[in-house]
Amino acid sequence: MKNEKIPTNREAVMLDILMNGERPGRDIRNEYESRTGHKMPLGSLYTTLTRMETSGFVTSRSGGTTPERRGYPRKFFSITGIGERALSAYQIFVVNGFGGALRHV
């Protein structure tokens, strides 16, 4: 846990959404907006998801396409073990405050 990265607020919400299983990028955006009430443009969504992928929180795979997408493939994201640990570290950090996080370390 010593070098565990703590996700940002936005990343934590997205990790929590992914705890329910693999989701395409657009679904993550829609659920994020309904949970938080904040708009998330697609540019921000994919920047965050790429950053999370670099940090090892999520993995992605390219899926099939649908007629609505006009031939563009859909990308699915799923949470990794590192992501799950990071989310629980974040929850400890938020619930117990800074002191709680230090105790955990």
Added chain:
Amino acid sequence: MSKRSRDIFLILKRFFIELFFAVLLAFMLLGTGKVTHAVVNIGGLESGMIRVVIEIIDLFFIVMAALTFGLYFLKLCHNVIRDIITFRRDSLPTEILGTKEKAEKWAIALGWWIPRKYRGDILGDIMEDCREMRKMDCGEFRIRIQVLWQWVIAVMKLVPSAIFGGIWRIFSPSK
């Protein structure tokens, strides 16, 4: 109008519109240079240090205008070649070309500015958004604004991230 002539018309139309903007941009830079020249030389004393400064300003704006026009023109030529390849391979979804769904056409036309890594995902999501908004009886104008807004944010966020990512890949210490 046959498909071939329509394609040529579209390519030429885009070329001349962008050429107009390239020339306009270059002239705007030259105009800014003239204004700066006049402001610096407000007393009309073109002598000594002021003359040197004015020479530098003039040169700077001429070089900037030439560079801007040159780069823009190169990009234009690249666009034309890319369009020819796209139309020859029929890469543009034909069901969009024949319809009045301008928002989707805009998204595809503007999509070239989005880094390749993200282009497919973003355009696909925009297409789905457009379809969903049409189902909700949103007006065509609102859909277009939505497309433009998504595009602006995508370019603002993803282009710097792609540039810095590329630079980091070149200069980062090897593992």
